[in-house]
Amino acid sequence: MYIFFIVFALFILFYIxxxxxxxxxxxxxxxxxxxxxxxxxxxxxxxxLVSSYIEVSFT
Incomplete structure (x- = not known):
């Protein structure tokens, strides 16, 4: 799950x-x-993205 989130975050950064x-x-x-x-x-x-990662990690 965390690997997917990191890959998704990198994709978002490049697209932005x-x-x-x-x-x-x-x-x-x-x-x-x-x-x-x-x-x-x-x-x-x-x-x-960091705040989203923290929310996903702790829920």
């Missing part, structure tokens, strides 16, 4: 990064601001 890249291209976000956008979204998604 692809969507973020599309967002940056579509909204024409300057290149110097793109790392901040990626970092913010990745941190928020990681927090969401």
């Amino acid at each position: 990064n692809a969507l973020t890249n599309t967002l940056c291209i579509q909204k024409e976000i300057p290149a110097e601001k793109q790392p901040k956008v990626f970092r913010t979204i990745n941190v928020l998604i990681t927090i969401l």
Whole structure:
């Protein structure tokens, strides 16, 4: 079960990064601001995935 969750979480992170890249291209976000956008979204998604993992582990 835990292996499946980790693989699923990695898939989610890669997919969210692809969507973020599309967002940056579509909204024409300057290149110097793109790392901040990626970092913010990745941190928020990681927090969401960790909290989901903890909830699944302890229920």
